[in-house]
Amino acid sequence: MTSAAILTAAGSGTRLGRPVPKALVELAGVPLVVRAAQGLAAADCLTSLVVTVPPAEVGTVTALFAGGLVPGTPLTVQVVAGGPTRQASVAAGLSALAQDVDVVLVHDAARCLTPPELVRGVEAAVRGGHRAVVPAVPVTDTVKEVGPADTTGAEPVRGTVERTRLRAVQTPQGFDRLLLEEAHAAGAGRAGDERAAVSDDAGLVEALGEPVWVVPGDERAMKITTPRDLALAHVLLGHEAADRPAGHAPLP
Ligand SMILES: Nc1ccn([C@@H]2O[C@H](COP(=O)(O)OP(=O)(O)OP(=O)(O)O)[C@@H](O)[C@H]2O)c(=O)n1
Numbered sequence: 713m714t715s716a717a718i719l720t721a722a723g724s725g726t727r728l729g730r731p732v733p734k735a736l737v738e739l740a741g742v743p744l745v746v747r748a749a750q751g752l753a754a755a756d757c758l759t760s761l762v763v764t765v766p767p768a769e770v771g772t773v774t775a776l777f778a779g780g781l782v783p784g785t786p787l788t789v790q791v792v793a794g795g796p797t798r799q800a801s802v803a804a805g806l807s808a809l810a811q812d813v814d815v816v817l818v819h820d821a822a823r824c825l826t827p828p829e830l831v832r833g834v835e836a837a838v839r840g841g842h843r844a845v846v847p848a849v850p851v852t853d854t855v856k857e858v859g860p861a862d863t864t865g866a867e868p869v870r871g872t873v874e875r876t877r878l879r880a881v882q883t884p885q886g887f888d889r890l891l892l893e894e895a896h897a898a899g900a901g902r903a904g905d906e907r908a909a910v911s912d913d914a915g916l917v918e919a920l921g922e923p924v925w926v927v928p929g930d931e932r933a934m935k936i937t938t939p940r941d942l943a944l945a946h947v948l949l950g951h952e953a954a955d956r957p958a959g960h961a962p963l964p
């Protein structure tokens with residue numbers, strides 16, 4: 713039996729605000745989707761990778777991977793069209809997995825600096841018997857629940873959530889394949905609509921009533937969502953933010 717990853721890269725990147733889908737935006741000259749795939753390959757615990765991309769970009773991304781991922785790594789790469797939500801994209805990736813895959817990692821291309829040791833740790837935790845595993849870091853802000861805004865736009869605080877029990881969840885999330893397939897089948901009715909879809913795969917497993925386990929995450933597994941995140945990713949890489957589009961001022 714083998715381990716595989718589904719790399720979700722079918723989003724548009726609205727919050728990043730670039731003219732190309734986020735996965736094709738370059739970080740120090742390398743598209744995010746390629747960086748993320750190379751990080752998965754470097755973990756050396758996977759045999760195949762299914763990359764979900766916007767339907768119009770299947771050809772472009774297939775060409776990006778035509779030369780192989782990392783010299784010397786035998787990881788096979790298959791590029792498929794994603795869906796209208798992240799949940800739908802993962803479901804599309806699941807149906808493209810090879811038959812001998814029994815452990816599946818689901819990873820965001822937007823978390824392209826995730827270190828290989830985190831990937832290995834999640835895969836090992838699933839192989840070790842935990843059927844659903846998410847990496848996470850402690851929350852550092854105080855988190856409050858609020859009610860509907862008044863006429864001035866101010867929102868009343870309803871309560872303060874006990875912070876010591878909160879974790880910010882990252883990817884890759886690792887699953888026993890049969891459990892992930894069962895969870896996606898049960899939640900399929902939610903996949904077509906962003907307001908109903910789950911924001912992570914573990915949420916579908918939780919909805920089944922099955923346990924989900926947390927392992928320590930890593931700050932480098934940050935998600936690139938906004939222009940500020942992209943600038944931070946340059947800093948983490950030790951590069952100047954040279955990919956800034958023309959006309960954009962440097963961030964303070
Ligand atoms: N229909 C979708 C939506 C998102 N994703 C992927 O899910 C990951 C996390 O999503 P997010 O960071 O929200 O990316 P976008 O949806 O592209 O961002 P935005 O919401 O700003 O448009 C990304 O790697 C994204 O490509 C996907 O595969 N299919």
Ligand SMILES: C[C@](O)(CO)[C@H](O)COP(=O)(O)O
Binds near residue numbers: 880881913935
């Ligand atoms: C899966 C995820 O990265 C875990 O934190 C996150 O939920 C993705 O959310 P997004 O709104 O699709 O970026």
